[in-house]
Amino acid sequence: MILVIAEQREGKLNRATWEAVAAAQQLAGGAPISVAVLGASTGGLGQELAAASVAAVLVAENAALEPYTPDAYAAAASTLIESVKPAYVLLPHTYQTRDFAPLLAARIRKPLVTDVTGINGTGADATFTRPMFQGKLAAQVKPQAGPPAIITVQIGAFRADAVQKGGAAAVKKVDLQIDPSAIRQKPEAPFREAKQAVDLGQAERIVSVGRGIKSQENIALAEKLATAMGAEIAASRPICDNGWLPMERQIGSSGQTVAPKLYVALGISGAIQHLVGMKGSRTIVAINKDAEAPIFEVADYGIVGDLFEIAPALITELEKS
Amino acid sequence: MKIAVCIKQVPTREWQPRLNDQKTWIREADISYEMNEPDAYALEEALRLRERHGGEVVVCSAGPARVQTVIREALARGADRAIHVEHDSLGAADAFVIAEALAAAMKDEAFDLVLTGLQSDDQGHGQTGVILAERLGIPSSTIIMDVRIEGSSMRVKRELEGGWFQWLAMPLPALLTIQSGINQLRYATLKGIMAAKKKEIKKASLPDGLQPSQQVVGLAVPTRSKQTQMITGSPADAAKELVRRLRDEARAL
Numbered sequence: 001m002i003l004v005i006a007e008q009r010e011g012k013l014n015r016a017t018w019e020a021v022a023a024a025q026q027l028a029g030g031a032p033i034s035v036a037v038l039g040a041s042t043g044g045l046g047q048e049l050a051a052a053s054v055a056a057v058l059v060a061e062n063a064a065l066e067p068y069t070p071d072a073y074a075a076a077a078s079t080l081i082e083s084v085k086p087a088y089v090l091l092p093h094t095y096q097t098r099d100f101a102p103l104l105a106a107r108i109r110k111p112l113v114t115d116v117t118g119i120n121g122t123g124a125d126a127t128f129t130r131p132m133f134q135g136k137l138a139a140q141v142k143p144q145a146g147p148p149a150i151i152t153v154q155i156g157a158f159r160a161d162a163v164q165k166g167g168a169a170a171v172k173k174v175d176l177q178i179d180p181s182a183i184r185q186k187p188e189a190p191f192r193e194a195k196q197a198v199d200l201g202q203a204e205r206i207v208s209v210g211r212g213i214k215s216q217e218n219i220a221l222a223e224k225l226a227t228a229m230g231a232e233i234a235a236s237r238p239i240c241d242n243g244w245l246p247m248e249r250q251i252g253s254s255g256q257t258v259a260p261k262l263y264v265a266l267g268i269s270g271a272i273q274h275l276v277g278m279k280g281s282r283t284i285v286a287i288n289k290d291a292e293a294p295i296f297e298v299a300d301y302g303i304v305g306d307l308f309e310i311a312p313a314l315i316t317e318l319e320k321s
Numbered sequence: 322m323k324i325a326v327c328i329k330q331v332p333t334r335e336w337q338p339r340l341n342d343q344k345t346w347i348r349e350a351d352i353s354y355e356m357n358e359p360d361a362y363a364l365e366e367a368l369r370l371r372e373r374h375g376g377e378v379v380v381c382s383a384g385p386a387r388v389q390t391v392i393r394e395a396l397a398r399g400a401d402r403a404i405h406v407e408h409d410s411l412g413a414a415d416a417f418v419i420a421e422a423l424a425a426a427m428k429d430e431a432f433d434l435v436l437t438g439l440q441s442d443d444q445g446h447g448q449t450g451v452i453l454a455e456r457l458g459i460p461s462s463t464i465i466m467d468v469r470i471e472g473s474s475m476r477v478k479r480e481l482e483g484g485w486f487q488w489l490a491m492p493l494p495a496l497l498t499i500q501s502g503i504n505q506l507r508y509a510t511l512k513g514i515m516a517a518k519k520k521e522i523k524k525a526s527l528p529d530g531l532q533p534s535q536q537v538v539g540l541a542v543p544t545r546s547k548q549t550q551m552i553t554g555s556p557a558d559a560a561k562e563l564v565r566r567l568r569d570e571a572r573a574l
Contacts, residue, residue, distance in 0.1 A: 070461065070462070070463075071460065095464060095481050095482050098439075098447055098463060098464065099462070099464070099479075102447070102448040102451035103451050103452075103455055103461065105417075105534075106420070106452040106455035106456065107455055110534075111534035111535050112416075112446075112448055112534070113535055114445075114446055114447055115445065115447070127538055131445065131543070132443065132444050132445060133332065133336075133338055133442070133443055133445075134334070134442055134445070135543065136337075136542075137338050137340075137347075137540050137542060137543070138540070138541055138542070138543040138544075139537045139539070139540050140537065140539035140540070141535045141537055141538070142535065142536045144532065144534055144535055144536055145532060184460035184491060184492060185460060185489045185490075186489060186490040187479075187488070187489045188487060188489065188490075189487070190481055190485045190486065190487045191485070191486055191487070192484055192485055192486070193484065193486060205574075211334075229574065230574075237501065237502065238502075240502070241501055248484070254480055254482070254483075254484075254500075255483070255484065256483065256484070257483070261573050262567065262573035283567070284547075285567070290335075290337075292337060292338075292542070294543065296545070296549050297543055297544075297546060297547070297549075298546060299547065299549045300547060300549065300550065300571065301549070301566060301567070301571075302549045302550070302552065303551070303552050303553075303563060304551065305556060306556070310556045310559060312556075313556040313559070313561075314560040314563065314564065316560070317557075317560045317561050317564045
């Protein structure tokens with residue numbers, strides 16, 4: 001049995017849930033899969049999930065699960081695991097699971113393999129591929145001391161549209177006891193810092209800068225290139241952390257997700273947090289001095305070299321015509 | 322306030338990976354190391370909290386003898402003292418082992434607040450802080466962008482996806498994993514470096530019988546998901562060729 005724990009917010013499934021179901025179907029190799037959805041009131045989500053070819057959908061409703069807290073979710077998931085006794089527990093790798101999955105693993109003293117991009121083999125013999133060293137290396141990992149092993153699946157690594165549908169899964173209610181006094185975090189309502197003045201999601205072309213730009217003065221060079229290309233300027237996280245460009249121009253898991261016609265990565269090494277925000281772009285150009293930089297793994301065109309020589313040359317070339 | 326900051330020593334960003342003969346781990350011989358960047362932000366946040374609320378900042382690290390370099394650096398930036406769980410095996414240990422090792426060395430200190438970076442730039446499990454909190458019996462919250470102490474409790478700002486945030490109230494003691502960019506880092510002054518030489522680094526031993534939760538059975542340079550066309554030549558030639566291909570092949574300009 002493989003247990004997938006769905007992620008929902010305000011009655012809407014996170015799309016990454018379907019990617020986790022696809023990963024579970026690959027890992028199961030025919031073994032049964034249960035999908036659980038947690039929340040105060042999950043509405044029609046149980047029925048929605050039952051469209052997948054799985055053995056059962058478990059609906060675990062408890063008032064203590066709303067709003068989300070790591071303490072309530074870890075308590076609920078450990079109770080579920082105790083009753084289902086799965087060989088694996090699969091979750092999408094999101095800000096929410098990054099918060100509660102390690103707590104769950106620590107509490108039940110079971111292994112947690114995070115940010116998984118590939119599954120090799122099925123069942124008990126499976127190994128899991130995950131990035132290490134900022135994506136410079138990919139590790140094959142074998143969980144020890146399961147079952148269950150808890151696995152979080154990287155966004156975009158499995159295809160939501162690859163989920164086998166057409167099951168006749170029964171939707172079952174599960175009773176959960178959660179002691180509200182054991183919930184130590186008291187969350188307030190989520191908010192956005194400032195109105196997103198720039199919607200990079202609408203940009204046709206984006207020139208994005210990373211650490212390779214070296215100093216704030218050099219941002220002007222990237223802006224000039226963006227103008228020459230008819231592109232918006234954007235950046236990876238460290239540039240916005242330094243205040244060299246405003247946070248609203250940040251691409252990646254903590255910023256915006258974009259898929260423009262053209263994405264030019266200027267001095268961006270390509271840490272996974274950045275790649276998830278841009279790898280859907282139609283054409284990707286990487287310019288980097290390090291030939292081994294992970295950004296080249298997703299690039300259509302690559303130039304290895306000094307961006308301070310290449311960007312001016314590009315501007316000259318673009319301004320010719 | 323008694324604040325602990327857990328820091329890890331990781332290979333520098335410029336490091337080019339080289340594998341051991343079995344291709345199960347990196348070749349450690351020729352690596353240069355630095356402080357894990359998210360941990361540097363956690364340290365800075367701890368120093369700022371001490372400036373506001375008083376108390377002490379204790380740096381905690383689990384690793385081989387080499388991690389003394391980053392411990393000294395943290396002391397030079399202003400931490401008061403350090404605890405070092407020293408063992409050669411800790412250089413490649415997973416999050417469970419590191420967290421258990423730290424918990425054993427930290428539990429009698431009764432810290433009011435424990436800060437860690439949200440993940441390490443080497444193995445990147447993103448688990449050590451939260452497991453440590455559970456072992457210390459204190460609550461945790463992750464990916465934190467602001468910390469406001471209010472008496473015996475605090476309010477923290479947690480980052481969510483896609484530009485969203487959320488404030489949470491939590492009791493103390495507690496553990497927070499800190500997001501990069503929460504503050505502006507300070508660097509060590511000459512005076513700080515001199516003072517660090519006299520600060521205490523308490524050695525702690527690794528508890529017996531800790532078992533890894535996962536084993537790396539293979540390590541490789543990732544396979545490319547796309548066939549990248551590499552464009553070579555002088556900057557002017559490469560620029561010309563790239564623009565041509567973006568216009569004619571990709572029709573992206």
